[in-house]
Amino acid sequence: MGVQIEVDQLTMRYGDVTAVDGISFTVAPGEFFGLLGPNGAGKTTTLETIEGLRSPTNGRVSVAGRDPARREPDLQRRIGVQLQSSAFFERLTAVEQLQTFGAIYGVPAARLDELLEQVGLTEKATAQVEDLSGGQKQRLSIACALVHDPDVVFLDEPTAALDPQARRNLWDVLRGINDSGRTVVLTTHYMEEAEELCDRVAIVDHGRLLELDTPGALIRKLDAATRIGLAAEAIALEDARGLPGAESVRLDGSGLVIQTREPATVLAELGRREALEGLSVSKGTLEDVFLDLTGREYRA
Structure with a gap:
């Protein structure tokens, strides 16, 4: 299947604190991959390093065979990022938010209409962001990450603080993103979510990789x-x-x-x-x- 993302002995240190301690794994093209761990486990730091937002202290990271820390424009166009906390421009409507992001990449208006439909926000296109619900804001955030049609999408706790109905609705959106052929890397605290969506999951704690396998294989191994x-x-x-x-x-x-x-x-x-x-x-x-x-x- 090849390798879309490779993390090889990734280490991140901040002074005396080792946030990520020699983590290694790969993600195949088109895979839905989960990165799980308690608060402070190192998963967000790992994700941000893969996204190119941080440079590793040691080790190597590659996305599509390139170093994300070099911030090459060609690679950045292939990556979509939905951060843990998303900030929108004030007093802009949902479609205006997408137009702003789309203008950076020269995205045609028809593409924005498709995105609004994909994330179920067509009827909210002219609503200002402050009038959207929490789930609707998360869906708009994901649409912004998809505006330039990336190959790899990073989602950092996209369903945090959502009610069960909004979370389930967002799962359908995430499945659709993966079904379209994109590679998806997800962090979440909801184990049911990871079990439902992910092809494989990596469980990390104290900066180290504890287990990596399919959810089913990990459950069988536990012999609960x-x-x-x-x-x-x-x-x-x-x-x-x-x-x-x-x-x-x-x-x-x-x-x-x-x-x-x-x-x-x-x-x-x-x-x-x-x-x-x-x-x-x-x-x-x-x-x-x-x-x-x-x-x-x-x-x-």
């Missing part, structure tokens, strides 16, 4: 227990604890949660006892992987 939920009246707590294959049983609100690595055995026994009321079954998630690797302690 299956969680079986039941209505509290389905089976007595002590009876549930005596089920063959049950590792732990606890009350959770108005129900029971059984954890097991032998779900077929537990479910068969529950079925034999006709104790399946309120049944739900869930396996490990990328969030379980993330917490297993990075810990559960509070991060400021």
Whole structure:
């Protein structure tokens, strides 16, 4: 498949602080790649170095075979960046914002109409930015990053602070960007989002790469227990604890949660006892992987 992005032993130091410590990975053309980590893990610094906004202390970064830190115009035209915090020009409408960005690259007006439609803002074209919702502003920010039709798109926490509906709507936009053939690199704190969207994810902490694989492979590697939920009246707590294959049983609100690595055995026994009321079954998630690797302690 080739390599669109290569990061080789990337190190970033600020005085005595090592923000990124020898990270290496590659991203293939057309891949949706996730960069995950707790606050202060080094993911945004890594992303900004790939974008050419920072020069590495040591190591090498290349995008399409070129050094992004050199800020070559030809390479910059191939990169679209949506930053963690986007600032818009005051008192301009959504389409005027796009026109301003598009003028830098000589983008025709028809392209701007296509972008507004792509991100679902056609009806808000003449609305001033301050009148847009949080989700609409994020979609406009992504449209600005796409205005020059880049090959590689960097998205730094694009759904942060959005409500669940706005987040899900934005997922459709991000899928569409990737489905059009673009390479997408995403940072996010939402593990469900990364599991849903990304082909592969890299999990970093304290500036180091901990794991790199597909979400499914990482979940299987964790070998997390299956969680079986039941209505509290389905089976007595002590009876549930005596089920063959049950590792732990606890009350959770108005129900029971059984954890097991032998779900077929537990479910068969529950079925034999006709104790399946309120049944739900869930396996490990990328969030379980993330917490297993990075810990559960509070991060400021």
